[in-house]
Amino acid sequence: MAKEGTAGVAQGDHGIAVQDRYPDDFAWCYGCGRLNPAGLHLKTYRDGEETVTAFRPRPEHTAIPGFVYGGLIASLIDCHGTATASLALYHRDGHRLGDPEPVPRCVTASLQVDYRRPTPLGPELVVRGRAVEVGARKVVVESELYAGGTLCARGRMVAVLAPPSMTPGAPPAPAPGT
Numbered sequence: 001m002a003k004e005g006t007a008g009v010a011q012g013d014h015g016i017a018v019q020d021r022y023p024d025d026f027a028w029c030y031g032c033g034r035l036n037p038a039g040l041h042l043k044t045y046r047d048g049e050e051t052v053t054a055f056r057p058r059p060e061h062t063a064i065p066g067f068v069y070g071g072l073i074a075s076l077i078d079c080h081g082t083a084t085a086s087l088a089l090y091h092r093d094g095h096r097l098g099d100p101e102p103v104p105r106c107v108t109a110s111l112q113v114d115y116r117r118p119t120p121l122g123p124e125l126v127v128r129g130r131a132v133e134v135g136a137r138k139v140v141v142e143s144e145l146y147a148g149g150t151l152c153a154r155g156r157m158v159a160v161l162a163p164p165s166m167t168p169g170a171p172p173a174p175a176p177g178t
């Protein structure tokens with residue numbers, strides 16, 4: 001049974017976050033890397049057929065006084081989206097969070113954010129997402145960001161399984177078109 005996290009966010013899979021199960025080499029992302037001491041440490045949980053995360057912006061995340069900087073909103077949608085995509089590939093391959101196999105790492109190929117309303121600085125922000133297309137390496141994720149229950153932004157992204165060339169120490173990938 002899911003337990004409740006911050007803002008009543010249900011944490012399925014025994015409270016294990018997707019980001020807790022990335023391999024160490026892929027756990028340094030500013031938005032969601034658990035090993036980045038200066039990062040935002042976003043955590044994505046399964047909640048039924050969806051995923052959910054919560055984050056409370058700090059005063060330095062101001063756009064204009066009282067409202068959240070849009071780049072932060074994009075970061076939350078971005079990192080929650082890549083985690084949602086990674087979880088979709090993990091599930092497709094027959095795994096569940098808690099299995100010993102690490103969760104595969106997806107990176108952002110494209111990201112669209114629609115800012116529907118100004119996002120107030122103060123309440124915890126909640127992002128809910130879902131994989132709407134799951135291919136061999138490509139996953140399309142849709143998501144919504146809420147502040148105090150009000151929809152403030154929508155996201156749509158294409159995430160792609162990180163190629164071997166992104167592993168630290170790997171030889172550089174050839175430039176596109178070469």
Ligand SMILES: CCCCCCCCCCCC(=O)SCCNC(=O)CCNC(=O)[C@H](O)C(C)(C)COP(=O)(O)OP(=O)(O)OC[C@H]1O[C@@H](n2cnc3c(N)ncnc32)[C@H](O)[C@@H]1OP(=O)(O)O
Binds near residue numbers: 137
């Ligand atoms: C130190 C390590 C850190 C790595 C870990 C970093 C984790 C950070 C996570 C947080 C999010 C980020 O900030 S990530 C950082 C920002 N993103 C990046 O730097 C990524 C830069 N781009 C790339 O490296 C590349 O373009 C990739 C990996 C995304 C895709 O290249 P590829 O591996 O050669 O794959 P490719 O064959 O081109 O595409 C695979 C499938 O995705 C589709 N696809 C590809 N790009 C797009 C696109 N822009 N829009 C729509 N669809 C696309 C293709 O049509 C294809 O679909 P189909 O034919 O299969 O249907």
